[in-house]
Amino acid sequence: MLKFFSKPARASAFLLSCLASSIACAADTTYPDAAASDPAKMGWMVGSPPPPDRIIRFADGSYFKFPAMRWSVSNFRQLMPTTNVSRGLGAPVPLNRALRKDIDALTFTPTGASKPMTWEQSLAANYTDGIVVLHRGKVVYERYFGVLNPQKQHAAMSVTKSVVGTMGAMLVADGTLDANKKIVDYIPELAKSAFANATLRQVLDMTTGLKFSEDYADPNAEVWQHAMAGNPLPKLADYTGPQTYMEYLQTVQPSGEHGKAFAYKTVNSDVLGWVIARVTGRNVAQLLSERIWQRVGAEQDAYFTVDSIGTPFAGGGLNAGLRDLARFGEMIRNDGKYLGQQIVPKAVVDDIRAGGDKQAFAQAGYDQLKGGSYRNMWWVTHNPDGAFMARGVYGQRIYIDPKAEMVIVRFASNPIASNSANDPVTIPAFEALAKQLITHPQ
Amino acid sequence: MLKFFSKPARASAFLLSCLASSIACAADTTYPDAAASDPAKMGWMVGSPPPPDRIIRFADGSYFKFPAMRWSVSNFRQLMPTTNVSRGLGAPVPLNRALRKDIDALTFTPTGASKPMTWEQSLAANYTDGIVVLHRGKVVYERYFGVLNPQKQHAAMSVTKSVVGTMGAMLVADGTLDANKKIVDYIPELAKSAFANATLRQVLDMTTGLKFSEDYADPNAEVWQHAMAGNPLPKLADYTGPQTYMEYLQTVQPSGEHGKAFAYKTVNSDVLGWVIARVTGRNVAQLLSERIWQRVGAEQDAYFTVDSIGTPFAGGGLNAGLRDLARFGEMIRNDGKYLGQQIVPKAVVDDIRAGGDKQAFAQAGYDQLKGGSYRNMWWVTHNPDGAFMARGVYGQRIYIDPKAEMVIVRFASNPIASNSANDPVTIPAFEALAKQLITHPQ
Numbered sequence: 001m002l003k004f005f006s007k008p009a010r011a012s013a014f015l016l017s018c019l020a021s022s023i024a025c026a027a028d029t030t031y032p033d034a035a036a037s038d039p040a041k042m043g044w045m046v047g048s049p050p051p052p053d054r055i056i057r058f059a060d061g062s063y064f065k066f067p068a069m070r071w072s073v074s075n076f077r078q079l080m081p082t083t084n085v086s087r088g089l090g091a092p093v094p095l096n097r098a099l100r101k102d103i104d105a106l107t108f109t110p111t112g113a114s115k116p117m118t119w120e121q122s123l124a125a126n127y128t129d130g131i132v133v134l135h136r137g138k139v140v141y142e143r144y145f146g147v148l149n150p151q152k153q154h155a156a157m158s159v160t161k162s163v164v165g166t167m168g169a170m171l172v173a174d175g176t177l178d179a180n181k182k183i184v185d186y187i188p189e190l191a192k193s194a195f196a197n198a199t200l201r202q203v204l205d206m207t208t209g210l211k212f213s214e215d216y217a218d219p220n221a222e223v224w225q226h227a228m229a230g231n232p233l234p235k236l237a238d239y240t241g242p243q244t245y246m247e248y249l250q251t252v253q254p255s256g257e258h259g260k261a262f263a264y265k266t267v268n269s270d271v272l273g274w275v276i277a278r279v280t281g282r283n284v285a286q287l288l289s290e291r292i293w294q295r296v297g298a299e300q301d302a303y304f305t306v307d308s309i310g311t312p313f314a315g316g317g318l319n320a321g322l323r324d325l326a327r328f329g330e331m332i333r334n335d336g337k338y339l340g341q342q343i344v345p346k347a348v349v350d351d352i353r354a355g356g357d358k359q360a361f362a363q364a365g366y367d368q369l370k371g372g373s374y375r376n377m378w379w380v381t382h383n384p385d386g387a388f389m390a391r392g393v394y395g396q397r398i399y400i401d402p403k404a405e406m407v408i409v410r411f412a413s414n415p416i417a418s419n420s421a422n423d424p425v426t427i428p429a430f431e432a433l434a435k436q437l438i439t440h441p442q
Numbered sequence: 443m444l445k446f447f448s449k450p451a452r453a454s455a456f457l458l459s460c461l462a463s464s465i466a467c468a469a470d471t472t473y474p475d476a477a478a479s480d481p482a483k484m485g486w487m488v489g490s491p492p493p494p495d496r497i498i499r500f501a502d503g504s505y506f507k508f509p510a511m512r513w514s515v516s517n518f519r520q521l522m523p524t525t526n527v528s529r530g531l532g533a534p535v536p537l538n539r540a541l542r543k544d545i546d547a548l549t550f551t552p553t554g555a556s557k558p559m560t561w562e563q564s565l566a567a568n569y570t571d572g573i574v575v576l577h578r579g580k581v582v583y584e585r586y587f588g589v590l591n592p593q594k595q596h597a598a599m600s601v602t603k604s605v606v607g608t609m610g611a612m613l614v615a616d617g618t619l620d621a622n623k624k625i626v627d628y629i630p631e632l633a634k635s636a637f638a639n640a641t642l643r644q645v646l647d648m649t650t651g652l653k654f655s656e657d658y659a660d661p662n663a664e665v666w667q668h669a670m671a672g673n674p675l676p677k678l679a680d681y682t683g684p685q686t687y688m689e690y691l692q693t694v695q696p697s698g699e700h701g702k703a704f705a706y707k708t709v710n711s712d713v714l715g716w717v718i719a720r721v722t723g724r725n726v727a728q729l730l731s732e733r734i735w736q737r738v739g740a741e742q743d744a745y746f747t748v749d750s751i752g753t754p755f756a757g758g759g760l761n762a763g764l765r766d767l768a769r770f771g772e773m774i775r776n777d778g779k780y781l782g783q784q785i786v787p788k789a790v791v792d793d794i795r796a797g798g799d800k801q802a803f804a805q806a807g808y809d810q811l812k813g814g815s816y817r818n819m820w821w822v823t824h825n826p827d828g829a830f831m832a833r834g835v836y837g838q839r840i841y842i843d844p845k846a847e848m849v850i851v852r853f854a855s856n857p858i859a860s861n862s863a864n865d866p867v868t869i870p871a872f873e874a875l876a877k878q879l880i881t882h883p884q
Binding site: 152153274283 | 595686
């Protein structure tokens with residue numbers, strides 16, 4: 001059962017830790033299904049004032065409790081401070097559309113299941129809030145549920161990491177950063193932390209050896225300290241720990257050797273964000289605006305949640321429009337080229353697609369991602385289509401299938417944080433659609 | 443001297459009360475001038491992390507202390523929760539431009555001064571962050587200073603009231619609201635408050651008789667309770683008062699008779715916001731997006747700060763791009779018509795221009811606005827040009843001069859909250875420019 005703490009700072013620490021990670025925030029339990037937990041039907045925050053049992057507040061932690069969380073993921077800026085990712089002031093470039101009617105009826109068999117499921121059924125099974133499919137750059141499918149619509153931004157959770165990882169790799173490609181350099185060479189303040197002697201490459205690929213537990217059942221887990229430090233709001237009177245992400249990162253201690261095993265730890269992304277800010281003079285929100293958001297014809301600004309000194313949460317703070325994240329994904333699928341401009345160097349996309357160290361990845365034991373790897377904060381399947389993805393808790397995903405010329409972006413609010421809860425449906429569904437697009441390109 | 447409180451909730455109460463009002467937040471003192479307090483030159487929040495003496499935080503109240511405040515007014519969303527005012531997803535409609543070079547050298551004599559001043563000098567004298575002048579719908583002048591630029595949003599402070607008042611008057615014009623009805627007829631929850639037997643017209647024109655002091659020097663002033671209630675962030679442990687704007691409004695007690703005198707009190711705008719939300723099912727941020735922002739070709743989303751249950755601060759929470767607020771002003775100047783559409787009924791603009799009760803207004807004793815009036819939350823000068831304006835603390839303004847076919851929108855961060863501090867420069871400067879545009883239309 002999900003448990004909430006009565007004190008505000010505890011509740012917010014809980015939230016931020018969930019945001020930060022792919023580890024489940026809830027243990028085994030049963031939850032109302034997508035229809036029963038539909039945030040629009042539940043009437044969250046409707047009325048002036050809303051009925052008491054339909055109010056979602058930050059201070060009491062109610063906002064991250066399922067099913068209220070299904071409203072919150074489309075309304076983070078209303079709950080906490082944020083910083084803008086400007087799309088610029090020009091005209092958006094509309095996505096071309098060629099909607100297909102054959103997708104909803106597509107069938108596949110979920111991993112471990114005995115019966116097939118339709119694509120349409122998979123949307124509810126995964127508590128989908130919004131999903132868009134591009135084929136050869138055109139929108140072939142687009143759906144919104146609950147309180148999400150095309151004019152809103154949804155939490156991307158750890159999909160953020162892949163966006164930040166892409167920017168890090170861009171800076172390596174243009175020589176601004178050297179992947180073989182040690183982190184301490186960029187951030188002297190990290191000299192006494194585990195990151196000091198890690199290379200930037202190890203951070204980008206999360207093969208650092210860090211004492212950083214994301215076990216929420218353990219009140220002494222480091223993830224609590226990270227979340228509390230990142231909390232931008234007033235701390236409890238007795239709180240004496242780090243006040244910012246940067247202060248927290250300096251306290252992370254080593255565990256094991258760097259470079260040996262893949263270990264998914266959010267703090268790597270925060271360190272990358274810090275390195276990016278130090279060398280470019282721009283935080284990840286500003287850089288994302290300048291280098292990407294203003295160049296892909298985005299129709300909405302995006303935003304990041306921030307800590308008490310305005311540091312964007314590089315490990316999980318991005319919120320964006322569904323179609324804009326699809327523009328980003330399509331740009332990556334096209335080797336970094338979009339709207340006639342080379343936005344991300346082709347070498348960066350080639351490097352992601354080639355993937356990381358498979359042996360290092362295998363040690364992390366992701367059953368449903370066997371044979372995969374992790375590179376520049378992207379998950380690489382190494383399946384026959386060469387698919388790779390960005391993954392965020394509660395079902396957020398960018399899925400790029402080069403062979404099928406397909407990009408899927410999904411926002412969701414699954415009651416279970418870990419993607420291992422939705423992968424048995426998600427992966428076969430996405431693979432089946434890829435196959436359909438290859439065999440019936442229309 | 444400005445004083446700050448050590449406890450976070452006190453500091454935030456202080457902020458919100460300053461936001462809410464046109465009364466000075468500072469008594470007589472001397473301040474560094476615009477150049478010496480330039481927020482870009484001061485390097486606020488630059489660096490990763492910024493130097494300790496250049497960090498601006500919400501929790502310690504530093505963000506609203508001059509000169510740090512000059513950075514904060516362009517970055518409110520980074521300090522507190524907000525809600526979006528979507529511009530929609532289409533292409534913005536660029537403002538036509540016909541820049542003039544004769545404006546900077548224009549001279550005028552400030553009220554009570556012996557020597558003339560140039561227009562250009564007036565910008566620094568008023569701690570201007572951004573100013574745009576439209577003449578016959580074209581941009582003839584545009585400047586940005588400090589940390590503001592065309593891609594940012596700036597706090598509009600009590601200019602918000604005129605935007606909300608316009609929406610209220612629109613709903614009166616289309617019959618959704620009846621200006622003669624009592625507030626209690628719309629909001630039964632206000633039955634025991636001073637608002638119960640006030641008419642909607644009295645609220646729109648701020649001729650209500652309310653026990654509501656905006657005297658910041660008095661720790662028992664009602665403005666503190668209002669600000670604390672509106673504070674969306676966790677309250678101090680010993681705080682037991684209202685948790686939202688709506689809860690607070692129910693506690694406002696009467697003082698004197700309704701309908702007798704103009705008395706500028708922010709809570710009237712909050713009540714209007716509540717009435718709007720109750721009858722339309724949309725809060726003022728949602729309604730502003732639907733009825734106006736999506737229809738004027740805005741180039742940026744705007745936003746409102748919110749309380750703990752997401753209620754937009756109707757009395758002062760709007761933040762917007764300078765040019766977008768100019769589009770709004772130009773639409774009003776054109777009798778509510780813009781881009782070929784009637785966005786605000788002409789009757790509403792006629793009603794604002796005709797003004798309110800001059801005798802009621804005179805009783806409030808605004809020396810520099812003698813002969814003026816207040817209607818639908820707009821300030822009407824009744825000068826020979828028929829100028830009217832929206833005014834917000836620290837120098838925010840929309841100034842519409844029908845005879846000169848001129849709209850000026852200014853964002854500023856004057857160290858003194860009250861517009862009485864900048865009116866001696868602002869009013870003669872704006873009148874001189876109007877005269878120049880009439881005599882030299884080019």
